[in-house]
Amino acid sequence: MTPTARRDALRALVSAPGVTLSAPPILVPPAAYFDLAGEEFGARMILTQGTDGTEFCLRPDFTLPIAIDHIASGAATPAAYGYLGPVFRQRADGPTEFDQGGMELLALPDADAALDKIIAFARSVLDIYGVTAPHIRVGDIDLFETLLAACDMPDVWRPRIRARFGHPEAMSALLDRLANPHTATSGPVGMPETDIADWVRELMLTNGLSLTESRSPEEIAQRYLEKQALEAAHVPAETIDLLRRYLAISGAADTALAQIEAMRGLIDLPLDATRRRVDQLRLSGESSNLVFDAAFSPRLDYYTGITFEMTGQGRGVLVSGGQYDRLLQRLGANEQIPAVGCAVWVDRLEAEVRS
Structure with missing residues (x-):
């Protein structure tokens, strides 16, 4: 299949019956990205100004503009959006402009069915580019948040630990700090x-x-x-050890989930939903390279539930997706709206074909 034919097949996939092909403006306000994605993502954006001083950024992704437009048209209305076009980010290993495709399913009432559709979409994209045996890494944010809620610790630390989930170095540094609290505090102690x-x-x-x-x-x-x-606010050593043991679990999915189940003597985690989601990925194709990584999460706190990424023989993620049920509410919706999506990196997929 030629590059043009692959492009046409991908465009047909993101504009299939029942899917609205979305084309947000290339210039978008950057505020939502700074608020939700943080300084690390913000540093990669390409900023510009209008003649009146209004600040814009070149579109760094499709998900946020699509979600904002969906809220304006009725946040609770079920909808499927596809997209294919350029996004702009500063990168150390490639051009600042590159094509991204993907699909977003918003407010669908059956979350499992929506996830099935997203995984099927990911598989179809890989089929177009001939990636037959991808390496798949999957994590479950709900599982970690359940663990965190059940741990013995002062409540003040829970949001701080959650904020570092998906940041291995930051998480390790925080747990080290909690394990070795400062014994002396400089400055006035006990003063009003x-x-x-x-x-x-x-x-x-x-x-x-x-x-x-x-x-x-x-x-x-x-x-x-x-x-x-x-x-x-002292965190018990047993709690720190439990968090470290959980976050260190990574490997073949069945083995990793068995390791989590073996921790039931310390804490009881509901694994049925996680196993079902892992099986959804396993059934998406023959893959002996399915890894469950307990510490895996995008560095965005609006993600929930399952997240996954697929790589091929080359370097870099080809397809990534997950649930982000908190996003629309963070953007202004009146309630939490179920959402799941998947992005595909067209330049990496084309490189995979050539490798």
């Missing part, structure tokens, strides 16, 4: 917030620092008290 603010103000003036050009003494005092409260 107003007294701490006065102490900070005096230090700033003594050292020639402005009281207005950066954070105020009151803001610094409040952050200091928050830090003191965190340091005083």
Whole structure:
């Protein structure tokens, strides 16, 4: 099949009956990306300004603009969107403009059926490009969040640990910190917030620092008290060990899930849904390279449930997908809306054909 024929087949897939072919503007407001994707993603965006000073970015993906448009047309209305076109990101290993295709299923009432459709879509894309034995990595965010909710720890630490899920280095550093808390705290201990603010103000003036050009003494005092409260909120060593053991689990899917089940003496996790989702991926094609990675997650906290990525013989992810039920609500919908999607990297797929 020629590159043109493959492109045509992919376009037919993302505009199949019942699927709306979406084409968001190339220039989009960057605020949602900074709010939801964070500084790491923001650093890769290509920013520009209109003549009136309005800030835009070149479209770095399709998912957020599609979700924003869907909310405007009725967030709770079931819909399927396909897309195929250029996205723009700064990359160290390739051009800043490259083609991305994909599908987003929003507000479908049957989450399992929606996931089936997304996995079938991923398989169809790989078939177009002749990728017959992909390496598949799958994770389950719901499983980790269930574990985190059941762990013995002060509640103040749960959102901080969750925020580092999918960031192995940051998670490791935080668990190290929790395992070895500071025994001494510099500064005034036990003072009221107003007294701490006065102490900070005096230090700033003594050292020639402005009281207005950066954070105020009151803001610094409040952050200091928050830090003191965190340091005083001790996380049991058994909990830290449990989290480390869970996050270290990665390997052949059946073996990895058996390892999680063997932890039932320490904590009881519901694995039926996870096994069913793993089987959905297994049934999408013959694959002896199906890995369950307990620590795997996109670095975006609106993802929920299953996430997966598929690679071929070359380097780089060819297809990635997952559930992101919190996204539409984070963008302004009145309630949580079920959502699942899949993105495909056309340039990498074409390179896979040539390899």
